Amino acid sequence: MDALDGRPEGSAARAAFEHDGVVLLPHAVVPEAIVRGASAGMDALMRGEYETGVPPQPSYWNPGDDPGKLVKIEMPQVANRAIMALVAHPALGRAAAELTGARMVQVWWVQLLIKPSADPGHTSPHVGWHQDRQYWKQWEEGSELFTAWVACSDVTSEAGPVRHVRGSHRWGLLGQGDFFAPDAERQRDQIRVPPGQSWEEIEAVLPPGGVSFHDQLTLHGSGTNRSGAPRRSFAIHLRTERSRPVGDRREGLTRFIDDEGYCPVIHRDGGRFARP
Numbered sequence: 001m002d003a004l005d006g007r008p009e010g011s012a013a014r015a016a017f018e019h020d021g022v023v024l025l026p027h028a029v030v031p032e033a034i035v036r037g038a039s040a041g042m043d044a045l046m047r048g049e050y051e052t053g054v055p056p057q058p059s060y061w062n063p064g065d066d067p068g069k070l071v072k073i074e075m076p077q078v079a080n081r082a083i084m085a086l087v088a089h090p091a092l093g094r095a096a097a098e099l100t101g102a103r104m105v106q107v108w109w110v111q112l113l114i115k116p117s118a119d120p121g122h123t124s125p126h127v128g129w130h131q132d133r134q135y136w137k138q139w140e141e142g143s144e145l146f147t148a149w150v151a152c153s154d155v156t157s158e159a160g161p162v163r164h165v166r167g168s169h170r171w172g173l174l175g176q177g178d179f180f181a182p183d184a185e186r187q188r189d190q191i192r193v194p195p196g197q198s199w200e201e202i203e204a205v206l207p208p209g210g211v212s213f214h215d216q217l218t219l220h221g222s223g224t225n226r227s228g229a230p231r232r233s234f235a236i237h238l239r240t241e242r243s244r245p246v247g248d249r250r251e252g253l254t255r256f257i258d259d260e261g262y263c264p265v266i267h268r269d270g271g272r273f274a275r276p
């Protein structure tokens with residue numbers, strides 16, 4: 001990989017992203033109408049309605065499954081045009097380019113995530129502490145990979161927002177995370193914090209259309225939703241020109257990156273970077 005030379009001067013947000021491994025944009029980065037359309041698209045996918053005729057990729061949650069489970073649907077944008085309009089929104093590309101100084105930003109994988117609200121006295125699904133990189137082995141070491149998590153409902157503190165551990169992207173790949181860990185508190189106690197570092201959580205409270213960006217190594221997870229309404233979002237996994245699949249192969253999570261109908265390029269800097 002090249003050095004960072006030649007990149008434009010970073011903004012304050014870029015410095016914060018580099019320092020903390022997470023940045024919150026708690027305003028409607030994605031316009032309300034786009035969020036509304038994509039949210040209706042989520043409902044269509046849950047009913048098994050695929051507007052384009054193309055189904056999502058094999059998923060943890062499928063139509064007919066228990067809606068009390070975490071609804072997690074892979075590559076939903078291929079099935080619904082309004083979801084694609086959100087995922088490919090240029091405002092996300094601009095924000096991502098500003099945070100990284102990248103010349104090119106491409107969506108390479110997407111997850112639709114709906115976390116139902118817990119019935120009083122019950123726990124609803126949560127997401128265990130993890131680093132995304134542990135699941136992204138198909139990318140070469142040093143690849144610039146990160147996530148835009150877009151809120152499609154009012155993600156208050158009660159709604160089980162994503163919690164990020166500040167600066168943990170500088171702790172290396174810990175190999176101790178588990179998205180599906182049954183007991184996140186116990187799991188947290190078992191994660192070894194490197195000497196001299198501390199565990200400080202940043203809660204991603206966001207309005208509809210608000211976005212948090214996190215680095216591939218930032219530890220994150222989320223708790224029970226007690227807001228009384230489903231917590232709706234898309235986790236949009238992004239890469240820049242400074243990324244390459246291992247052996248330049250297309251397999252697993254990298255299998256669609258040559259198809260912009262699946263993996264839209266959402267920022268291209270003045271044509272200087274022709275193709276990913």
Ligand SMILES: O=C(O)CCC(=O)C(=O)O
Binds near residue numbers: 233
């Ligand atoms: O939605 C959540 O609570 C977790 C999302 C997540 O793990 C991610 O965006 O990488």
